[in-house]
Amino acid sequence: MSIRTGVTEKHISTVINGKKDISPSFAKKLEYALGFSASYWLSLQNEYDRALLDYEEEHQITKEEINILKPLSDISKYMNEIGMLNNGNNEAEQVMNLRKVLRVTSLLSIPEISYNAAYRAQISTNVHIDVYVLYAWQCICEFLTKDILVNKNLNKRLLQKNLNFIKSLMFNEPTFIAEQLEKIFAECGIAFCIVKHFRGAPVQGFILKAQEYSYL
Numbered sequence: 001m002s003i004r005t006g007v008t009e010k011h012i013s014t015v016i017n018g019k020k021d022i023s024p025s026f027a028k029k030l031e032y033a034l035g036f037s038a039s040y041w042l043s044l045q046n047e048y049d050r051a052l053l054d055y056e057e058e059h060q061i062t063k064e065e066i067n068i069l070k071p072l073s074d075i076s077k078y079m080n081e082i083g084m085l086n087n088g089n090n091e092a093e094q095v096m097n098l099r100k101v102l103r104v105t106s107l108l109s110i111p112e113i114s115y116n117a118a119y120r121a122q123i124s125t126n127v128h129i130d131v132y133v134l135y136a137w138q139c140i141c142e143f144l145t146k147d148i149l150v151n152k153n154l155n156k157r158l159l160q161k162n163l164n165f166i167k168s169l170m171f172n173e174p175t176f177i178a179e180q181l182e183k184i185f186a187e188c189g190i191a192f193c194i195v196k197h198f199r200g201a202p203v204q205g206f207i208l209k210a211q212e213y214s215y216l
Contacts, residue, residue, distance in 0.1 A: 004033035021045055058092040066091045068107045068132055072098065075136045075198050084143045102139050110135050130200025137201040142208070145191040148182065154189040162188070 002009045006029060014020040022030070027041035069076070069091060076098065079085035085101050088094040095107060104110060111131045162184050169177045178194050185192035197203075 001033065005029040018048070021049075054096070057096060061092050061095050062108075065095055065107050068110075069094055069098075071130050071132055071200065072136060075133055075140070075201075078196060078198075079136070079140065082140075082144070084140065101143075102136060107132070128200065129202065133198050133200035134203070137195065137198055137203065138206065141193065141195050141206060144193045144195060148186060148191040148193070150186045150191050151189040155187070159185075159188040159190075 001012055005012070005026070007026065011020070011026075015022060015026070022041050022045040024038065024042065027038040027045075030036065030041050031038045076085060076087060076094070079101065080087050086097050088097050098107060099105060102110070104113070113135060166181065166184065169180055172180075181194075182192050
């Protein structure tokens with residue numbers, strides 16, 4: 001192998017033992033020597049790097065971050081049911097999977113993130129809020145509405161025109177109400193969704209103005 005690739009046996013040994021990476025130039029030498037493309041060897045290196053990174057990340061998770069799994073247990077179960085989250089086989093995997101869907105590098109950073117939900121509850125001393133549950137609930141809202149097709153522009157006039165019909169829906173079945181509201185709001189340029197309630201997220205309504213999303 002050393003003669004075919006033109007590199008020393010020591011170098012090959014260090015690569016095999018994971019002490020050195022497969023560089024683009026060495027991948028090209030392996031292509032000539034073994035008949036597999038350079039991209040194949042580089043993809044193996046990428047897979048190894050990713051697996052090593054996951055291993056290191058899993059073993060660096062603190063107990064404090066793992067403790068956050070408990071208050072998030074119910075909402076995590078719901079995320080799993082709607083296809084938003086894969087719970088994982090152990091606590092470390094659960095933490096890493098939650099980081100991905102909540103878009104944070106550490107669950108411990110969530111209290112530092114500003115959010116727009118439950119403003120009145122946030123400033124009240126009589127309402128219990130779990131910042132982790134509330135933030136996760138907001139992420140669920142975004143997940144459930146991201147594929148709703150809506151008109152490009154917000155049409156306030158059309159929304160006002162439909163107010164009486166919207167009020168009349170209250171006497172119908174909940175499923176029918178939800179379907180009609182989603183349809184009406186979509187025509188008005190709003191992605192609307194009724195989202196499950198969770199303890200710790202005392203939310204009656206939430207609007208993300210930047211993308212004209214409306215959640216209840």
